Amino acid sequence: MPTIRDVARESGFSASTVSIVLNRAPLARYIRKDTKTQIETVAKQLGYSPNLLARSLRNQRNHSIGVMVFDITDPFCTPILRGVETTLFNASFVPILADAHNDPSRFERALEMLLEQRVEGLIVVANWLCVNVNILSDIEKRNISTVIVGRDLAPSLSSVQVDNPLGGRLAIEHLYKLGHRKIAFIRGPKMLADSNQRWRGIRGFAATVGLKIDPRLVVELPNLLNPMHGFEAGYSKTMELLETGHPFTAISAFDDVTALGAIKALRSAGRRVPEQCSVIGFDDTTPAAVSAPSLTTVRQPMESMGANAAQMILDTGAAISQKMELAPSHRLLAPELIVRESTAPPVKFSGEH
Amino acid sequence: MPTIRDVARESGFSASTVSIVLNRAPLARYIRKDTKTQIETVAKQLGYSPNLLARSLRNQRNHSIGVMVFDITDPFCTPILRGVETTLFNASFVPILADAHNDPSRFERALEMLLEQRVEGLIVVANWLCVNVNILSDIEKRNISTVIVGRDLAPSLSSVQVDNPLGGRLAIEHLYKLGHRKIAFIRGPKMLADSNQRWRGIRGFAATVGLKIDPRLVVELPNLLNPMHGFEAGYSKTMELLETGHPFTAISAFDDVTALGAIKALRSAGRRVPEQCSVIGFDDTTPAAVSAPSLTTVRQPMESMGANAAQMILDTGAAISQKMELAPSHRLLAPELIVRESTAPPVKFSGEH
C-alpha cells in the first residue's frame, strides 16, 4: 500500500504539499495548477488511497457510526438497517454493527466495544426489549451523539419512531369501515410503551365513532423476551378468546407475528380467515406479505426510520464540527395501512337477516 | 479521555512502562510487581482505555472485519449475520457492514469503502446474485483474506455453504417416504449454482429408489434480481403447473419464498395444503415457521455458517500473524429436514381404491 510519502517522492514534492493538494485544503489555492495535476496523476498511478487509520488519529473522526441492534434476527430490524446503511453509504460513512441478542449485559459490553472503536455516533434500534436496560445513563455519560429508533426513551436522546397512536387508529378504522363492530384486541406487553400508545389511538377512534370496546375481548401479551415468541403468544391468546365464547368478527393484533399466531389459532379452531374472522397486524415485516392469506397490516416506514436516524446522526456530527449546539430532536413518522387478504367485511349472523 | 501519558504522569512512570504493563508484553516479566499494580491501579482510577485508532496505526490491525451482504433485507442473511457477529464479538472483533443492494456496481464501491477502513478480513454473504459480479478479481488483487458464505466461487477463496445435494435429497426423500410419487419441482434459476447442486441430489435419490421424474412436472424460476420476487415467481410457476393438467400430489420448491408463493397459488386454485397437495421449501427462513400452514422445509444452518465463516477469518488472521501460510478451505455444512404442517401423505385418488 503506497503512502503519502511514496507519492511525495515519486512526484518530487513534499508530503505536506501532497496532502494539501489531495485534500483540497484551503492552502491549495496557493499551489500551482501543474503541480496539482502532477501530484494527482502520480497518486492515481500508484493507486494511493489515504490510510484512514492515520487520518482518523489526527482528526478524531473515522467515518464510522455504531449501530446497536437489540435482535438482528427480528425481521423488524433489517429494513431499518437497510435505511441506515443506505444513508451512511451515501455520506461515505460505515456502520459498525453490534447485536445485543436481547440481553442487557451483552448490550453493555457491545456498547463498550463500539465506543472503543471511537465511532462518531450511535444508532440504537430498540425493537422489543431495551426497557430494563439503563441505556440512558450508560450512553449519556459517554457523551456520544445518539439516536434511538423505534422508541422514545428520554428527552435528551434523539429518537425516530412511528406515530403509534395514529397506527392504532388506522387499524381499528379499517376494521370499522369494513363493518366490524365486535372486534377483539391483542394488546402488546405492558413493558412496551408502544402498546399503550397504539391503544390510545384505538380508544380515541372508538370514542369518536361511538364504538364500544368489550373488555372481555381485550387480551394482552405477556412480557416476552424474544419477539418471535409473539407467535405462540398470539396463538394462545387467540385460543383464550375463542374459548370464552364471546363472539367477535375481527382481531386487531399488536404486531404481525402475533397476528400470524392468531391466524393459526383461528384455522385450528376451524374459522377461516378472512371469511369468518378478519385479522390485522402491525409493522409489515417480511412474513406479512408472503403468508397465506397475506396479512393486512399497518406499515411502519422502517427503512425511512433508519434513514432518518442516520441523517440525524450525520447532521449532529456536522453541527458539532461547526461548534454549533444541536438540540435532540424527536421525529414521528406516519404509518400506512396496507390492505391485503386477511381482512374482509364480516359475515352477517344467520339470525340477523 | 485519558491517554497513556496521563497514566504515566499520574503513576510516575514512563509511557513505555505503562504500555508494557497494561499489554502484558513479554518485557513485563522484568518489571517489578508493585510498579505493575501501581500502574494498573492508576489506569483503573483514570478510566483509561487505549485509543484503538492509535494502536491500529501502529500494528496495522484494527480488530474489524468487513461483512458484505448482497441484500440485507433477505431473511436468509440475518441468521448468518447473527452467527458472524457472535463469533466476532467473542474474539473482540467488530463487523463493519456493507450492503450491495443486489447491485454489482454498488458492490464495488462498498468493497472500496471496507478496504479503506482497513478491515482485517472480509466475509461475503452471497445469497442470490453475486454471479455477474467479478468478485474474484476484485478481491483477489486486494490480497485480503476472504470467506464466501453460501457459495463456492473459486478454489482460491475460502467458502462455507450448505451441502446442497444432500439438501435436495432430504426434500425428495421426505416426500417419497410420505408416499408421494407424482412430485412437481420448481427448480432454482440457472444462474445459481445451488439450483443444479440440489437438483443433482434430487435426481440421485430418485434414481436410487427407481422414482421417475416427469419432465412435464419440472419448471424453473427465471433469473431474478431480488430474492423476494421468488414469491410471485413461485406463484406463477405453480399456476403453470396446475394449468397443464398433469396431476401431482406434492411440490418441491427451490426455497421457502418460492414455496409460499406455490401455496398461495394452490389455495387460489382451491387446493388445500397439505391435504390435497404437499409443499416443501428450502432454507427455513423466518416466514417458514409462522406461515399458515407452517412450512416443511430443509433447513440451512445459517447461524452456524456465519459462525464458521467468522472463525475461518479469525484463524487466517492468526496464522498470518505467525507467518504461517493457510490454504483456503471449503466447508460444507449439513442441512436438516424440518417437518411442519405443509406436507402430509397424499390422498388416494377416488378412482384408485
Add this chain to the structure above:
DNA sequence: TCCCGAAGTTCGATTTAAATG
C-alpha cells in the same frame, strides 16, 4: 503582501535499543 512550497509538530500507542544502578 502575494505566491509557492517544505520542514516540523501533532495525534496516541507500541517497540527497539539503550541507560541506570
Add this chain to the structure above:
DNA sequence: GCATTTAAATCGAACTTCGGG
C-alpha cells in the same frame, strides 16, 4: 551481566509555521 526502566523512533496523514522569491 542482571534486573528494571525509559528515551526515542515509528505508524501515516494533517496542519501550523516558516522561508524565499
